[in-house]
Amino acid sequence: MVLDNLAGHLTPAFVLWLFEHGIIPLYTPLGASWLNMAESIQRIIERRALEGQHPQNPAEIIEWLEAATRGWNRQPTPFIWGGKRRPALPQSPTALRPRRLRRLYLPPDPAAQDRT
Template structure:
């Protein structure tokens, strides 16, 4: 969560993707927009930063996904090693994919309320 580690991450990303432009979508964390990071990016023109606008946290869908994934795979678990973490990750991903549904924006319409008693008046 500091500029040095973030720049190291970007180096690894650049090495893993040797061809073409790399677009990195980030939030406004200080390490993503620090002077040292901006200077580092000038020397690496293939990497292009795209920032989520301030006050538009709803655009960062990663946070919601990560919360769901953490709850499904990691919450309350104790792992003896990386193999167990990998297994838990694969299992949780398979379970989440099995019950995945398309995302619907907005509040769903409330169900229609059925009246318990209906009165019929005859004249």
């Protein structure tokens, strides 16, 4: 089973349960959220089922999500990822330091300090 690195997917109890049921967990790499297609499809189904709606209880939400999924399954369309990445924001000098160094406390860069 392919999973993202959500904290609940990493608990010992959950991982043991998977193994007890013959399921081997495989995790998407950290920083690779675009590999998690479930979230993209989930957003589409939520939008189709719930946009403009005002559910009164959880059962209504479940019913609408299931109806949207059944409708999509009756007339399936291919999922084509056409997302556009946002331009990267300018990074601070600290953000440009190697990740392994950022985990340690690093004093401010003396060259960047105003000397009086």
